[in-house]
Amino acid sequence: MSQQLIFTNDVASAIDSIHSAVNPASTFVLVDSNTISFVLPRLKSQSAAVASASIIEVQAGDVHKSLDSLASIWKRLGDMGATRRSMLINLGGGMVTDMGAFAASTFKRGITFVNVPTTLLGAVDASVGGKTGINFNGLKNEVGVFREAEAVIISTTFFGTLSHTELLSGYAEMLKHGLISSPAVFNSLLATDVADIDPDHMLSLLRESVQVKRDVVDSDPTEQGPRKALNLGHTAGHAFESLAMKRNSPVPHGYAVAWGLVVELILSGMILKFPSSLISQFAAYVYANYRAMPITCDDYPALLDLMRHDKKNATAASINFTLLRAIGDVCIDSTASDEQISQALDIYRDLMHL
Ligand SMILES: NC(=O)c1ccc[n+]([C@@H]2O[C@H](COP(=O)([O-])OP(=O)(O)OC[C@H]3O[C@@H](n4cnc5c(N)ncnc54)[C@H](O)[C@@H]3O)[C@@H](O)[C@H]2O)c1
Ligand SMILES: [Zn+2]
Helix, strand or coil, rough: CCCCEEECCHHHHHHHHHHHHHHHHHHEEEEEEEEECHHHHHHHCCCCHHHCCCEEEEECHHCCCCCHHHHHHHHHHHCCCCCCEEEEEEEEEEHHHHHHHHHHHHHHCEEEEEEEECHHHHHHHHCCCCCCCCCEEEEEEECCCCCCEEEEEEECCHHCCCCCHHHHHHHHHHHHHHHHHHHHHHHHHCCCCCCCCHHHHHHHHHHHHHHHHHHHHHCCCCCCCHHHHHHCCCCHHHHHHHHHHHHHCCCCHHHHHHHHHHHHCCCCCCHHHCCCCHHHHHHHHHHHHHCCCCCHHHHHHHHHHHHHHHHHHHCCCCCEEEEEEEEEEEEEEECCCCCHHHHHHHHHHHHHHC
């Protein structure tokens, strides 16, 4: 992987040094309607590169990770004289880094870009790993390319203006990274109170967590196999997310992943003998922080249907999961029967006090 990952709370200096090294012909900063006021002013006063850059703003929110917004970025770049030697700095959450990276990867057949994630989810997941894209035709991330940023600057300095819900949502992906890596990483995450976290401690947890994703991505940059480890929690999680959407009460992605991790650890226990003491410990942590997605057995057919139609299962007759034999011992392409999944949902309801 050519991409540099820089962990620092001196973001301005990191941007300026990359900017000097690349020495672009012109520089653009992509922000959304929140990061333009929460993040940009501070960076502008500290970074010469940002102060002299042209600003491109898009509307905040995932519905704006769209072809219209993408076209507006291309147009602004073109109108303001960007060339193949220009640089785009993506300053925002996963929505800005996904779409900005795709805009930069396609404008003039590809210009240099740097990701500066400003949400925990962006820092630990979206900004790293080279997946770029937009939503299209009613489908998430339908159009995009794999392309790595020149650098990703990971900091915790911007998290002060995030809601607790957003922090917890990002933290669920860190829990996933803990589960697929090692007991040491997992235990340090479970020992941390997300509501009361010091920025330097968070930066050190982030460094560990991003390294887990980076190692997996390095082994399989275009998702041919091993990268499926990162799908842990996501087959059940996406089903919860879609069910909540159908009920017109959407839940944050990370919350659905946290509940999905509980279900998939239960399945791991049933199918691969993942230790039951760890399942109870993890379920208690998730319940304490995320509560539970309320379900009854009447929801099982819909949940099974959603799992079967998850895009990872497009061709499978049975339902496909990434499961664990132990923490750090991943088994991709595991399958479970409808009966096993229903039984796992029964245990989920038990552990989550439903
Ligand atoms: N490329 C990948 O591998 C990958 C992985 C996971 C998720 N994603 C994508 O990431 C996106 C979700 O990321 P997200 O949760 O960061 O969403 P987001 O970028 O929409 O940010 C969430 C909200 O926080 C606001 N915000 C951003 N930084 C802020 C700050 N410092 N202070 C206050 N508000 C701030 C945003 O304007 C937005 O309203 C989705 O589009 C998802 O598809 C991509
Ligand atoms: Zn996820």
